Amino acid sequence: MTAIIEARGLSKRYGARPALTDCTLHIPPGHVVGLVGPNGAGKSTLLKLACGLLAPTSGSITVLGGRPGADPAQIAKVAFVAQDAPVYSGLSVADHLRLGAHLNPRWDRAFAEARVRSLGLDPKQKAGKLSGGQRAQLALTLAAGKRPDLLLLDEPVASLDPLARRDFLRHLMETVAEEGTSVVLSSHLISDLERVCDYLIVLAASRVRLVGEVEELTAAHHRIIASRRGADTLPSGLEVVAAEHSERQSTFVVRGVPEAADDWAVEPVGMEDLVLTYMEAGSAAGAGAGAGAGAETGLEATR
Amino acid sequence: MIWLTWRQLRPMLIAAGTVLCAAAVYFIATGVHIRHTYSADLNNCHANCQQVLNDFAASYQNLRALIQLIVQATPALIGIFWGAPLIAVEFERGTHRMVWNQSVTPVRWLAVKLASGALASIVTVGLLSLLFTWWAGPQDKIDTDRFDWNVFGTRDITPIGYALFAFALGALLGLVIHRGVLPAMAATVVVFVGVQVLVATQVRPNLMPAHTATVSVDAQLLSHPVNTTITGSPSGPKVSFKVSPPAGSWKLSQTAVMDGSGAPLPAKAVQDCIEGPSIQSQTDLATCLAPYNPHVGVRYEPASDFWPLQWYETGIHVALAGVLAGLCFWRIRRHRD
């Protein structure tokens, strides 16, 4: 199938500092993708590479079959809302909609106006006077109004209060349900995203640590709680992602399906725990600059 | 994009338009009055016309100097308030990330912004210069030093070149200086003023070949005390003469006093003449020095060079503006975010 984002060995450096390293992705369409990772992991960089605001240092990235930012047609297909939802503070809400209509080849005026109405925004209000939540909603309206095939949102709810956050996600899901738009949202907290994401990318220390459909990933990972033992004593066929030992107990997060046994308990791993586990393993691997515990390569759930 | 640029420029254009209208009203109202006074003075003077006209010019001297200052500052203001924030404000607020995603490429975005700002600068400064040059017409006829630094750069077409250059400079500095709008504004002022000084002192005098002339140090020259300066020095009194090139031309430099053969006037001769007991007046000094055939060489640009220099200087600044704009485009293709 044609991927919405296809990256091969994608890397971006700022001088000596790597922002994204050797990223290989094949993201299928029709998903709401959660891009999670600690601050500085490379989430913004990946999104900006995908919308053409940055050019790769090495490797390649193709979005919806085209090179990001190549021409107005490509820009029209991909919508990007930067962190803090920048808007022109001197222009009113209605002016922003006019901006959208003038600059975009396919602009859905009816949708944008209806959205502004349902949000309760005053069209004459200057955008600089809007609250954080309202600004985020305006930015989302501008992005969705151009009827893109892909929406890229950089930490859209990070600075919003819980009510504004829920409102934003509701309107976003409404757009997805209506138009079938694919979405990639980034956040450093998975709890912001787990309601809405069905595909996951975990970034840590500039590398992809985990990639795949949420359901498959949560089904494929388990937690084994056993008496104190080494990871090599576990049956083969199980990939150990993380291991924790206390005096009498060892806890492993494994990829694979462990059989039930008398001397250990097997538990499922929720999405938040899964993300944290890979983020920790990834950050440690990044700090060690060597092979991590099998979490180094971009692990992809095979389809 | 044009609509958006118009909306973003609108406050500035309204401000400039208001100022221009007020200036136009002022210039036209007072200018007409000045011309009336000038013609009246011309008609009514009989013998002491030069004196009358000088008085006339002197009465408007300060006002002219003040307005000259404003006109001189205008290109710099354009660079600071229209040029520097053009791109820097968008980068500071991050709005470029939003507008570049509204299906307009950075190149087209930059092109429309630069073109609009350039056009606005040309029109604003062009009108201002036109009005002021017309207003100062009578005075400029009397005080014929058109090459004076303050005069040359505030008349006719040179301000337009300066404004375009300042605008492009501000835009480029706003683009490459990533620390915000204020540092970009400060840098624009510094560089612009530096270039103005450089052009006026180093470039302008050398744009066209200078003419040379020799002026004889004779009684007529010496009859104006201001033309003679006698200074004391450890090795004895020294004398220097101030000579003027033909009326209306631009004096570049003059040599020291030379004798008939072209060698510097012997110091002893000068000493003797000055300290001589029979020297009571400048005329006597002239007679005393006459045997040496003293004269001074002077380099100057003739009055007819005024317009060619205006065109050259404007052309240089427009070309510079073009280069800077080109750099803006080059930079924006390479460094997007």
Place this chain on the structure above:
Amino acid sequence: MIDFHLDPHSGVAPYLQIVQQVRRALLLGLLAEGDRLPTVKQVVAKIAINPNTVLKAYRDLERQGLVAPRPGLGTFVTKTLAAGPPAEQEPLRRELHAWLERARDAGLTPAGVEALFHTAFRDFTEEADEATKAEEEP
């Protein structure tokens, strides 16, 4: 129209929660045959969840034979779940309410009440299964 809610920490997959809520509504008589389920768009606009979750839940319900889509019109309930005649339910509900009051007076926390109920329900179901098995064995 039924309103859904999502409990992200219940450990139950989101789409299953929707399925369970529809089933519960059917059992309680809040949804009847011929009622229209809210559209995917309506559901996600109310509770911010992934539209695919709702689609999956509706497909699951369709597989269970409880709902059926009618193109252009929506998804409609096709079968009610036998809960016993409504008349029987009210006395049972009253008894349950009285029991809950007694449990609260005895000092049980809500979690304790739930745990007690689940244990008793599980034991009861196991006993019933074993009894059925015993009857079936020759």
